[in-house]
Amino acid sequence: MKYKLTDQNDCTQGTCQWGENVTNTAKKGGPKLCTDTVIHYYDHPLLAVLLNPIHTNIKEPHLWEGKGRGIVHDGLKGGSKSFTTTKRIPLPTVTTNQRVRFGILITLEVYHDERFRVWAAGWLTGTDRSKSATDAATDATYSTYAAYAAYAAGVAAYAAGAAAPADASRAAYAAARAAAYAAADASRAASAKFNRRLIALAKRAIKEEA
Structure with missing residues (x-):
């Protein structure tokens, strides 16, 4: 299972809409993290929360379970060409x-x-x-x-x-x-x-x- 953060409108990058069983595909080109050639994800809900401040830094984000084939990874987050959010889950509370x-x-x-x-x-x-x-x-x-x-x-x-x-x-x-x-x-x-x-x-x- 993989995990993705969205804003409170269930969007990323302002206009990329997510929801239950919604699939989005990245742009063509060699896959590279921190670009629109991949869709980013985390491997655990806690990492999504703990690393959010240095990545998208979404205020009061929504957390989604999802699936996609990882093709690049930097140890913190991964990227896939296509990703599907399956259901929204509670965001872990971290002090x-x-x-x-x-x-x-x-x-x-x-x-x-x-x-x-x-x-x-x-x-x-x-x-x-x-x-x-x-x-x-x-x-x-x-x-x-x-x-x-x-x-x-x-x-x-x-x-x-x-x-x-x-x-x-x-x-x-x-x-x-x-x-x-x-x-x-x-x-x-x-x-x-x-x-x-x-x-x-x-x-x-x-x-x-x-």
Whole structure:
């Protein structure tokens, strides 16, 4: 099963209409993600919600189950030439701290700096989520995608500690960006393998931060 987000009118890109048992086909051309040559999808409802801030960033989206033959994948999302939405399903509720935990967990897969790992352990166990600890963890030189993932995870944690709605949005974006940087760093591995790991960590984040 695959999953697709739409706006509240069940459209994507403004005019592409979806609904029960509705099929749309991408434009001709070599398939490439982030273009109109493929129709995008996610492999799990949680990934749709967690990664929405860095992809379409749909406000209050609808979530659909669907089917289509995947032909391209970057570890975060996939693309098919033709896709059918079969039924609308409830959108998972994800808190800001669950998003932060997800960002930290996925960063730990690719970033092994000791200072970051100590901070991550403190945040994940709840023993130290202070601003000073977060500042120390994000004070690094960003020469690799993994290091950028660490920075994004730190920004997410910092923003999660604030009360304003804008900070919650910033935390959501940063946590998703951490996953994207981690995926880029893990490009040496098969995208499908990384995607399965991403789903497992998303489930873990939701459970542990419940």
